Amino acid sequence: MGKVISIFNQKGGIGKSTTTINLGAGLSKKGYRVLLVDLDPQSNTTIGVGVDSEILDKTIYDLLTNKNDNKHEIMKVVQFTEYEKLDVLPSDITLSNAEITLSNAMSRESVLSKILNKIKDDYDYILLDCPPSLGLLSINGLVASDGVIIPVATSFFSIKGIKHLLDTIELVQDNLKPELEIIGVLITMFDSRKKISKDIRSQLVEAFGDKVFKTVIRINSEIEYSQDNKTPVIFYNQSCNGYLDYMNFTKEVLNYE
């Protein structure tokens, strides 16, 4: 049965989608069957693995709003990518309506969980790219998950919202999903020349101890180029820092138990 992991932080632009895409690519490269679930109307994960979000018949939004948990119907929405063992449950801009539509649904926090339960057996890892908000989509993501990975960028504002983020996780653990665990905190966009990067890393290690992944994702322009080319950096350039860092991070996730 596949392990479900949310990549979660309500702060925008800190590397959630990049991490979802490249952890997924790294795991698939290691031979695991991976499904990426795009919970963000921006569709960065969908596009990032080369799927055109503008021509899709059906997306995750249709499954969430029709509460469709028929396995055959779900698999019709899943898109294969050009990479072996890497599939995506795509989103498009219509997902921005989900917060409202879901708010009137029965068991509105566990709609996604029911959908993923039907297809868990087909995958080793299911990775959820959460939107930059603490709304119902993110809550659905957390409730559906076994574990959560929190990317944190090493910039001045990035640790401000962490208390709020941890409160949300605790709320989900206390009321909806007691088994949900924090797998770890991933430092992203690290710039070793900047004191602020090192300071924030120290603060995170102080707060989270060995929950902070040893691997740090360094700033690397190849990551941006790879996204321009709609390709995970893992498959785009296998000699850049982005590749090395995300492969090391993948190994750490595999060693986590």
Ligand SMILES: Nc1ncnc2c1ncn2[C@@H]1O[C@H](COP(=O)(O)OP(=O)(O)OP(=O)(O)O)[C@@H](O)[C@H]1O
């Ligand atoms: N290590 C890195 N080095 C350089 N650029 C990076 C790195 N990680 C991410 N980026 C770039 O930073 C931008 C934001 O990254 P990403 O989309 O992964 O963040 P996000 O947290 O998913 O954002 P959002 O909250 O909007 O969904 C993207 O343009 C991405 O290419």
Ligand SMILES: [Mg+2]
């Ligand atoms: Mg994103």
